[in-house]
Amino acid sequence: MNFSKPVVLIDSFKLEGHHEGYLEYYYNQLSRLGLEIKILVADSKDADRIARRIMSIDDKSIKYFKSHFAISFLTKLNAWIRLQSIESLIFWLRLNLSLRQFKINKPYIPFILWFPLKYANNTQLSHWAIPQDIVILDGLSINPTLVENMGFDVNFTVNNSLYRSSSIKSILLLNEEACRYYQSIGITNCYWLPEAILLKKNELQHSWLINEIKELPLARNVVLYVGGLSQRKKEILGFCRLASKYSEDSVSFLAVGSLYRDHFTDEEFNQYLELKNTISNLFIIEKRACDEELYDLLELSNTVFLVYPNHPYSSSFMTMAISAGRSVIVKGDSLMARRAGKYGIGITYEELMSNPDILLMDRVEEDKIELFRHDHSDEVIQNTLTRAFGLRT
Incomplete structure (x- = not known):
């Protein structure tokens, strides 16, 4: 140079x-x-x-x-x-x-x-x-x-x-x-x-968070939510409502992140507590995952929930998820939806709410993942x- x-x-x-x-x-x-x-x-x-x-x-x-x-x-x-x-x-x-x-x-x-x-x-x-x-x-x-x-x-x-x-x-x-x-x-x-693509293999000798998750009775199909548990940038209530559409033996919904109480109205927080405590296939761990643990969390999941109603941009975690070969759930008519659609990867939240069965049929093709990784x-x-x-x- x-x-x-x-x-x-x-x-x-x-x-x-x-x-x-x-x-x-x-x-x-x-x-x-x-x-x-x-x-x-x-x-x-x-x-x-x-x-x-x-x-x-x-x-x-x-x-x-x-x-x-x-x-x-x-x-x-x-x-x-x-x-x-x-x-x-x-x-x-x-x-x-x-x-x-x-x-x-x-x-x-x-x-x-x-x-x-x-x-x-x-x-x-x-x-x-x-x-x-x-x-x-x-x-x-x-x-x-x-x-x-x-x-x-x-x-x-x-x-x-x-x-x-x-x-x-x-x-x-x-x-x-x-x-x-x-x-x-x-x-x-x-x-x-x-x-x-910031994703790196976990080199931690011991992770209490990952060990705790491995003890959970998760189904074969796991939808993952990572990040702040809130109703601002992200949509934890939407994640919980989606979980209620599936039986506990078909799909598990796992959320990992710090809880931000001030990001909820009182009514929303009461809904969160009710859904958290009543949906049997919903597992919420109110702890922040460090960067080194993201690799293992993706390894434990099939699909990543990335519905950000108040964030009309991209997501670095979406890049990590797709590069790891995972499908994504995104908000329709958003940059993330158009980007995922370009590679033929993922489903919109709106589609799933009207037809939950398509989650069980969703497959990620390796050639599309390779193209994404190259780009x-x-x-x-x-x-x-x-x-x-x-x-x-």
Whole structure:
């Protein structure tokens, strides 16, 4: 590769959920392209965590976001006046200040993972503080409903946002539909980045969670729900209602995740408790599964429940599930449904509720799984990164 600019890999969020795994993944992919990588994370605890996880990086190449008295003043001021433009300015000032810790004396590329959509708009005050040559990974991408709910004008956001700025080198989108839309309105420096397959074989010596599940009287067919037990992003009540349509000897429904009581209304929570305690083929373990346990959970299941009514995007766990050869249940008329349909994999929740028997007939063809794995392979992702970063072979 003919490329001399260092890359600063940035995640301004806490390293929760899949954030830590993705940070390690993109560090490894960029390193394989021959790039010098530095890492900027939210705080000192995250810096320590990533230093322990990525053994090949020098501790001096890992920093965390810093503050300053002027930034603290603006933060307190904005707590009172609440202007989005000032919040954007605070983000870019903190980023600039934090990047200076690396003391890079030559041009470099800031690579911002999971770039917050709200900072793409209202840049009138902060345009001077925005670094040059930024590469953005926009995990959620512009969705008209989301933008309207956040109080933005859709046309203004798309046509006048940071994404049209000369500061942006390229935009990476996990949403292929949003990528096509951006390109159709003249934002040509955007690329669809397939979701990475983060699934790894469990190397834990002992897992209380997996051992507990193996003791359950599960049927031969198991539908799996993994993640927060809630009524916001996910639909635990829908999972429970679907379980009630099957006998305990035909299909078991297994849910594993932390319970978020504040994500239910009182009525919904009472329904949850009733369904949990009365449906014999429903097994709910109110414990969070760590990343290392996801492999074993998929091994124990046939189908994965991925119905997210309030999340119109993709799911990294869907990528893991299909790559592991599992079928998926998704919400109809959604990005996940269209993506699964492209490969002829999975069933919609609406279909199952009207005709439960199709779950027992659902089969996943290996050639379709192989095509999915290829389209989400390290090779395809590296080719996309090569183009987005302007690398020359």
